[in-house]
Amino acid sequence: MNTQDTVLELRNLRTEFRVGGAWHAAVRDVSLAVGKNETLAVVGESGSGKSVTALSVLRLLPEAGARHGGGEILLEGRDLAPIPEKQMAALRGDAIAMIFQEPMTSLNPTMTVGDQIAEAIRQHRHLSWREARALALEALEEVKIPAAASRFGDYPHQFSGGMRQRVMIAMALACKPKVLLADEPTTALDVTIQAQILSLLSELKEAHGMAVVFITHNLGVVAQIADRVAVMYAGEVVETADVKTLFERPTHPYTEALLRAMPRVDLDTAVLEPIPGSVPAITAMPRGCAYASRCPLRETRCEEQAPALEAVSQDHQVRCVVRVESNKRHI
Amino acid sequence: MTDILQVRNLVKRFESGGGFLGGKKTIVRAVNDVSFSVARGQSLGLVGESGCGKSTVARTLLRLVEPDEGSIVFDGQDLRQASASQMRALRQRIQIVFQDPYASLNPRRTVRQTLSEPLVVHGLGSAREIEAKVQSTIQEVGLPLSALDRYPHEFSGGQRQRIGIARALVLDPELIVADEPVSALDVSVQAQILQLLDRLKRERGLSFVFVSHDLGVIRHFCDTVCVMYLGRIIEQGPTQQVLDAPLHPYSRILRDSSPVPDPGARIALSRIVGEIPAPTNLPSGCTFHPRCSRAQDDCHRQIPLLTCETSKDRSVACFYPLAAEGVERTPEAIMQ
Numbered sequence: 001m002n003t004q005d006t007v008l009e010l011r012n013l014r015t016e017f018r019v020g021g022a023w024h025a026a027v028r029d030v031s032l033a034v035g036k037n038e039t040l041a042v043v044g045e046s047g048s049g050k051s052v053t054a055l056s057v058l059r060l061l062p063e064a065g066a067r068h069g070g071g072e073i074l075l076e077g078r079d080l081a082p083i084p085e086k087q088m089a090a091l092r093g094d095a096i097a098m099i100f101q102e103p104m105t106s107l108n109p110t111m112t113v114g115d116q117i118a119e120a121i122r123q124h125r126h127l128s129w130r131e132a133r134a135l136a137l138e139a140l141e142e143v144k145i146p147a148a149a150s151r152f153g154d155y156p157h158q159f160s161g162g163m164r165q166r167v168m169i170a171m172a173l174a175c176k177p178k179v180l181l182a183d184e185p186t187t188a189l190d191v192t193i194q195a196q197i198l199s200l201l202s203e204l205k206e207a208h209g210m211a212v213v214f215i216t217h218n219l220g221v222v223a224q225i226a227d228r229v230a231v232m233y234a235g236e237v238v239e240t241a242d243v244k245t246l247f248e249r250p251t252h253p254y255t256e257a258l259l260r261a262m263p264r265v266d267l268d269t270a271v272l273e274p275i276p277g278s279v280p281a282i283t284a285m286p287r288g289c290a291y292a293s294r295c296p297l298r299e300t301r302c303e304e305q306a307p308a309l310e311a312v313s314q315d316h317q318v319r320c321v322v323r324v325e326s327n328k329r330h331i
Numbered sequence: 332m333t334d335i336l337q338v339r340n341l342v343k344r345f346e347s348g349g350g351f352l353g354g355k356k357t358i359v360r361a362v363n364d365v366s367f368s369v370a371r372g373q374s375l376g377l378v379g380e381s382g383c384g385k386s387t388v389a390r391t392l393l394r395l396v397e398p399d400e401g402s403i404v405f406d407g408q409d410l411r412q413a414s415a416s417q418m419r420a421l422r423q424r425i426q427i428v429f430q431d432p433y434a435s436l437n438p439r440r441t442v443r444q445t446l447s448e449p450l451v452v453h454g455l456g457s458a459r460e461i462e463a464k465v466q467s468t469i470q471e472v473g474l475p476l477s478a479l480d481r482y483p484h485e486f487s488g489g490q491r492q493r494i495g496i497a498r499a500l501v502l503d504p505e506l507i508v509a510d511e512p513v514s515a516l517d518v519s520v521q522a523q524i525l526q527l528l529d530r531l532k533r534e535r536g537l538s539f540v541f542v543s544h545d546l547g548v549i550r551h552f553c554d555t556v557c558v559m560y561l562g563r564i565i566e567q568g569p570t571q572q573v574l575d576a577p578l579h580p581y582s583r584i585l586r587d588s589s590p591v592p593d594p595g596a597r598i599a600l601s602r603i604v605g606e607i608p609a610p611t612n613l614p615s616g617c618t619f620h621p622r623c624s625r626a627q628d629d630c631h632r633q634i635p636l637l638t639c640e641t642s643k644d645r646s647v648a649c650f651y652p653l654a655a656e657g658v659e660r661t662p663e664a665i666m667q
Contacts, residue, residue: 045517045518046488160606161381162606163606190380190381190544190607191380191544191585191588192380192584192585192588193380193606194588195587195588198590217517217518218590219518220547220589220590220591220592221590222592223590223591223592223593223594223596223597224590224597243594244595247592247593247594257519258518258519259592261518261519261522262518262522262547262592263525263545263547263550263551263552264550264591264592265550265574265589265591266574266593266596268550268571269550269551272522272525272526272551273522274519274520274522274523274525274526275519275522275523278487278489278520
């Protein structure tokens with residue numbers, strides 16, 4: 001990817017949680033980059049660190065139990081890790097916005113949706129309420145809420161789940177962010193509504209030239225919306241590639257296993273292959289590869305040394321010594 | 332093959348408002364004229380979006396929700412006519428597995444207590460026999476014996492769902508009603524639980540009513556499927572046929588909006604319009620007509636009934652069904 005276009009880049013990000021008096025890394029050595037007008041999907045199961053990665057970027061984790069353990073968070077080349085909280089607060093919702101899974105709990109039930117969006121705009125722009133409300137209405141129209149002007153004064157409980165998620169998106173986009181972090185935005189929605197929200201997000205990405213980081217656990221959704229994909233497991237990126245390569249040539253054994261465990265609506269799957277075992281706890285991360293205990297390709301060296309993320313082809317990186325080596329032999 | 336369960340014209344209405352708190356009295360028709368049957372050893376899927384009534388149907392099958400009209404015949408006996416003691420006996424043979432393994436287990440009881448309670452309630456055997464049954468069941472669902480002395484919070488989501496399944500199995504039921512049993516789980520764990528259910532179905536000859544919103548899971552697990560929309564079954568048939576060649580426009584939309592892990596098969600997302608109307612105020616005629624691109628005048632006026640199309644095991648509730656691919660209905664065929 002052209003480095004000039006890179007909007008958000010994470011370099012060796014590490015986030016630690018305090019568990020039982022000691023600090024343990026929930027996100028380790030995560031390096032990701034997302035460019036203008038690009039959707040990067042971060043996919044993984046519960047506890048893989050995908051949400052923590054997004055929350056670390058915005059510094060939204062509770063200070064008491066979590067800390068930045070190293071690495072850089074570069075927004076257009078400027079490192080956000082060392083900046084003071086006041087500057088960070090100015091960036092949140094302005095240059096970087098986030099939408100969450102559950103739109104009901106992320107909206108204020110005592111404020112009309114129009115005023116909530118206007119308030120978010122006034123937080124970052126010196127505008128009167130009247131001007132901010134006009135912008136808020138535009139934002140609601142942009143996310144295609146039917147009869148936006150008449151629904152401007154409604155409260156969140158008067159909206160359906162899909163419409164609430166549209167309101168969340170309108171609020172996130174009101175200040176024209178450069179980066180949108182979307183944390184499972186369609187998980188709580190029905191499939192037909194999910195399809196509508198996915199198409200809305202990809203239209204808005206095109207229209208604003210935004211960089212979108214789309215966090216999901218659903219590989220089907222990844223295939224629908226992503227340009228590039230990062231697969232996370234136990235706090236690490238284990239494979240990253242463009243969307244076509246990832247689904248055509250999944251190379252990390254975990255990615256392969258995920259695809260084989262997923263029942264498909266379009267094909268008969270005679271046998272689903274579950275992944276044996278479970279994700280290691282962050283307090284008991286093995287010395288070697290975190291996936292080794294569940295991996296069919298395990299060798300002794302896997303348990304001794306943690307593998308690095310290595311390129312197998314252009315723009316396709318895998319964290320698996322066995323696969324990287326066999327790939328080299330084929331070339 | 333005999334039917335273990337026959338449901339005929341089931342209706343369930345919920346009322347809200349009109350009480351001492353005031354508010355306008357409204358009636359929600361959660362289940363409207365639903366009929367289906369489950370053959371022994373088969374699994375039937377109920378699929379649809381939130382609010383379509385699939386979970387309410389599942390609950391009426393055990394009379395956890397009392398239906399208002401219709402009949403539920405289990406192995407020749409009408410559940411709605413059964414007395415309390417008959418119902419207790421029948422509940423040994425019909426068991427339910429719930430969606431949320433975190434909420435459906437009592438946090439203050441050990442797994443052993445949870446699993447032995449149904450056996451004690453139904454007076455099935457001495458203490459020693461009960462213990463033996465509990466031990467064999469927990470191993471059957473793939474958990475170690477040491478799990479018996481632990482509490483639900485000590486287990487992961489997938490393990491808790493195994494406990495929930497074990498609780499349903501200790502009574503050796505013939506029919507299991509599974510209400511979204513894998514929806515709260517990660518894909519890898521979901522596959523483990525589906526594999527377990529597959530094995531139980533095969534080894535014990537269990538029949539299932541399987542509720543899910545995920546068509547991929549339904550395709551994998553269910554022999555036949557009923558697609559529901561706003562309280563009605565709008566299409567019914569063998570799972571593979573319904574998903575590969577849906578007859579009802581809504582089944583087609585549901586299938587097309589289910590994302591597939593293949594970037595080459597991106598769906599034309601823009602075609603899917605509108606949201607599900609509120610169940611308190613159903614549209615006239617076919618309840619799907621406001622979202623349907625094929626709707627004609629009579630769709631606004633009349634409710635289409637679930638009728639047989641193309642073959643005897645498939646039926647659809649639509650005046651203008653999509654032509655099944657492969658069995659395209661030619662004008663001659665219609666005239667005959």
